Amino acid sequence: MDQNAMLNFIPLILMFVVFYFFIIRPQKKKANEINEMRENLKVGDKIITIGGIIGKIILVKEDYLVIETSSDNTKIEVMKWGVNGTYKKNADLKDAEEE
Structure with missing residues (x-):
């Protein structure tokens, strides 16, 4: 048993x-x-947020980032946990898909 x-x-x-x-x-x-x-993440990196906003990092703090989103110098504060990844242009994405 x-x-x-x-x-x-x-x-x-x-x-x-x-x-x-x-x-x-x-x-x-x-x-x-x-x-x-x-x-x-460091100043100068291009990122994409969870919400789909693409921007360039201009300031890095402990818990958040300040990103610039357009040529109008629009600045947005984003929490670090809201960053989905670094942004790559279409050519870089095609290369990544081929691999």
């Missing part, structure tokens, strides 16, 4: 292992990469 109970837990354990390696681990890796990118 004890051996049957152990055999019943094997599929459950296997499902947990698969779930960990295919869902939890990649998600943690991506979150770490995004946090590292946000910590390494």
